[in-house]
Structure formats: C-alpha cells, structure tokens
Amino acid sequence: MIAHEWVLERTPQGLPDPADFSLRGWTVPDLDEGELLVANRFISVDAGVRDRLSRDSYGPRTPVGGVIDGFTVGEVIASRNPRFAVGDRVTAGGGWRTHYVTSGKGQLVLDAEIFTPPIPDSTAIGVLGVSGLTAYFGLTRVARIWPGETVLVSSAAGTVGATAGQIARINGCRVVGIAGGDDRCRYVTEVLGFDACLDRHDLDHSIGDVCPEGVDVYFDNVGGQLADSALLAMNRGGRILVAGQVSEYNAAEPVGIRHLREVVERRVRIEGMVVWDFLPDYRSAMETLAGWIREGRLTYTETIVEGFERAPELFCNLFTHAGLGRSLVRL
C-alpha cells in the first residue's frame, strides 16, 4: 500500500509559500509486534508550526526533507498492539501524512463519552484539543482570571482566542477581542458573544476607549506591536499571558515589546506557557469544555478543506487570509 506525506522542500523565507513543500510517497511496511497503522481523517494546519520550519522552537526545527508537523485524528486500520483495536479513533501529532505506523506512544484514544454527537471527532484537534486547552489552562492556571475582570484577547477569531474569550465570559469576565477586519470582528461579537471587538488594522488609542476600566488580563497570541499597545492599557497587577507570537514567526528580526518600564510601574506579570505542561489535567479540562458545548455556552467554528493535497495551501493562507476558527484538512 502506498501512503503519502508532505515534507519540507526548502526553508521558507518570510511568508511560507506552497512551493516550500513537496509530496512524497512511501510504502507502508508490514507491522511489527506492538505496532499499529493509523489512517488520518483530519489534519490541522497550525501557525505555530511556521516558527519551527526556520528554527528550534517549542519543538525541534523541521529539517528540509522532514515531514511537516500537524495534529491529527485518525482511525486504527491495522493493529498488532493489544492496547489498540481496529476501528479505534486516535488523536496525536501524526504530521501531514495520510497514514502512519506507531508503537502507540503519544496516541490518545478518543473517549466515547466526550466525542459523541453533537461533538465531532475533529474537535479533538480544535476546541477540545491543544487550541482549546491552551485557552483553558492559560486563563485558569497561568493568568488566573477572576469574575469582573476585563480580559483582552488577540486573534479572537482563531480557535485559541475564540475559546479563550468565551471561557472568560463564562467565568464572569468582560471580554474584548482583537481581530482583523469587519467580518471577523462581527463574528467575534455576534457569534462568540464577546462584549466588544477591535479591528487590529485600526487600533490607535482604541484599547483604552473600549476598556475604560483598563485591562486586567491580556491573552496574547500575536506578540509584537499589539502586545505593546496592550501593555499601555494594563491595570496594576495585570497579567499578560503569552501563548503564541504569530506576528513574530515570519519576521527576520523579532519585534518584541518596547514599553517594558510599564511592567514596573503597573506591576504587570508577563508569562509564557506551552499547553503540554498541563497534560495530566487534559481529561478533566476536555470534560469541562465539552459540557459547555453541550449546554450551548461555548461555540466553535471549523474551516475544513477536503483533500490531503490542499494542506500547504491552507497552511500558507493562515498568515494572509485565514478562515474562521480552526483550519483543518479532511482526508
């Protein structure tokens, strides 16, 4: 049987281009004892992966010729491992592959109690996957939101930001989003229920206008100048949670924040996080999030394209005209 995978053809310079990737076929080998074969059904394209195409980051750099990282939901189609049965649905960081062979390490079998209608398997790599869990642990464990606080969320129309804002709202916070363009801002307020949304293309002085009582928590998915603007609106004792730095991933030189002396005067805490530090609590967080979805309090959007061949195109679009919510490829 021939399987396929997307590999790095050349290291992107600045914005990635579909020509930076190439498709490679490989023959699926016979399984050894203890192995299983997974056929992917959904693959995520992640902005954070861009960083690792050029450099070591929260994971090691992807070399030229290496398979591109992505989160996956797949089905076990052959197994010589007693812990996995044919038909099991598993999620993992399986990469941009149609199939993969694994010893089972790092493969999480989807819990049928959680992944049952109305909750589709694809959410295992979206609102119930690392995106939603980053939002959940970021707000509850790192920034530690309180009811009544004002929470500012960048990339509010993306899955991490969308989920973060809704979690903050569910916990009694006032929530203001930042998103790019009228359509995305309308989505953030009308569909996601944020109290307000700012267009990031038109941000001068407006954080203070929309947050007259200041910002207590800034959920930063973006970095760069936006973080600087947020810092100037922070209340004393405010927290900036740094969960991503999308604006930096394509930059030759990092931008960073300039107003660091505000950190002293305002007693601001800036803290970075990576979701897998919270692995032991994934299960209970997923149950909490799934409960909110069932109750109609938490919503999500998936932008799904059909066909494995379209993964590079979808990935490159993330940086120029991303779809709403989580971007997934269905195989």
Add this chain to the structure above:
Amino acid sequence: MIAHEWVLERTPQGLPDPADFSLRGWTVPDLDEGELLVANRFISVDAGVRDRLSRDSYGPRTPVGGVIDGFTVGEVIASRNPRFAVGDRVTAGGGWRTHYVTSGKGQLVLDAEIFTPPIPDSTAIGVLGVSGLTAYFGLTRVARIWPGETVLVSSAAGTVGATAGQIARINGCRVVGIAGGDDRCRYVTEVLGFDACLDRHDLDHSIGDVCPEGVDVYFDNVGGQLADSALLAMNRGGRILVAGQVSEYNAAEPVGIRHLREVVERRVRIEGMVVWDFLPDYRSAMETLAGWIREGRLTYTETIVEGFERAPELFCNLFTHAGLGRSLVRL
C-alpha cells in the same frame, strides 16, 4: 531661619545636566500644632528619579519649579507633634531639601535596635532602605529564588544589585553579576563575593559561557538590550524580575525586549515590582538584613559626598560614572 532646596529648572533632554537644577531659599515658618521640623543629614540621589523628571512614572512627574525627590535621613529639631521628640532620627522621602516641615505622615522613626553600631543611620536610605528592600522582596516574594538556582543580576555594583546578589548567595544560589568596567566587576566578585561578573560593555554570547547551566532568575535593574540577552539564556520556568529600567530613563524612545517568543518556549515569567507594595513587611525584612550585616554575611558600600550644593552633580554622575554602591549627600 533660611532653608534651601533644589528644584527643577528645566526638563532634562536625554542625560540630565547640573544646569537642569536650581537652588532656592525659603524661610522656615513657625510650626503649627501637630507639625515637626526635620533637618536632613543624608539625602539619596536615585536613578529612578530621572524618569519622573520627564513623565509620570511610579510616582507623579516633577514639574519645573518642583523640589527633586530623594530619600532622606534627618533629625527632628523642633516638634509640636507628641509622636516625635527633638533628637529623633527619621527617614522619609524628604526630597532635596536642607529642612522640611511635616505633619509626621510618612515619617519613619529609626529603630534604635536596628540602627546601632556598626549600622549607621545612612543605611536607612541604602542597604536597609528601599534599595535593599527592593532586592529582598524582589528575590523572596516575586522571583522566589531557590537554593541551587543561578541568579543573574544587572547593575551589580549598585546598591540594589549588590544587595540582591548577596541575598541570593546567602540563600544558596549561584550568582553572576553584570557591571560596567573592570573595576566594578572586580568589586562585585572580590568584595561582594559574586561567583562571577560580566562586563556589560563586552557581553556578546558571554552570559551563556558564565552560566553553563542557564539562568533561573534575572534581576533586571536595567532593561533594554541587556534584558534581551538575558532572555536568551533563561532556563525553562525562569523568572525575570523587573525592578528598574535605568537604560530607558534617558531614552527618547523606549527600547524594550525583542525576543518575546522565547517567553513562550521557555515558560518565562516577567514580573514588575515596586517595593512599597511590601510596606507591612519592611520591619521584619530590615531586621533580617541588619542581622546579615552584623554576622558579616552582607556588605555594602556608600559613596558619600559632603555638601548639599553637590546633589545635582552627584545625581548626573549616576548615568555616566557612578560611584560604588549607594550615592548619598551628607549635609
């Protein structure tokens, strides 16, 4: 009786100049009921004051014509307040004045159990004042050092940095300083007992060389490019304590830090602090620090100039060729 005070003649542009200040005489009035008259004996010159000559900062901006801020140790020479007796030694933010009249608010009477030989009154605005307390609370309450950690300290030859490094060493940390020039570096290692000291004029790649196990805590008095270099040496879970931003005070445009994405990957926490948030615990911290001085475990240096007229000169020198340790004027 005629007293004198230094006021702001014009707002400094960039580095301050003695001509930015002017001396003004005033007649000491008769005391009202409840008031006391203090004759200053020591006045501090503080780099942090520079920031407030141009803008609101951790305190309000000093207007043209306003008295320059400074910490003071003085003696009560007249009192119509029953809480203060003639001869009491008090510390306060009395400003650059020979004398001042006060209702007693904000006046801390020096505790004779602490300020007794070998500990001079001047330490009340140095190692036992806000400088030493910033070091103490910064490390123990904000950065929360642990034995065995590597602590990097900027401005290591200044009082805050010198005290911070010694507190970290007393608590079992490995301590590396950053200071400007050979003489100051030698002082940091030979007198203060830091494990190593880097010259800030020659810093390329050398933090990693001197901290082969990485940096767990960076005590930042400086900001700017130095904070960026430190960030690139931080261990996972490292803390950057931002207690001052001297490099920014004279800058027209803030510099800030660029490598913010490292904050994500390394799970770094950057936290600002101002010492007066810890006011209720000043007394016990002063006792702890005084105990270490008596035991010979904590040392300090004061650069004292004689004569009230020299305050502006001493202040301006802070930014170009500061003396070792705390810079004080003796009246």
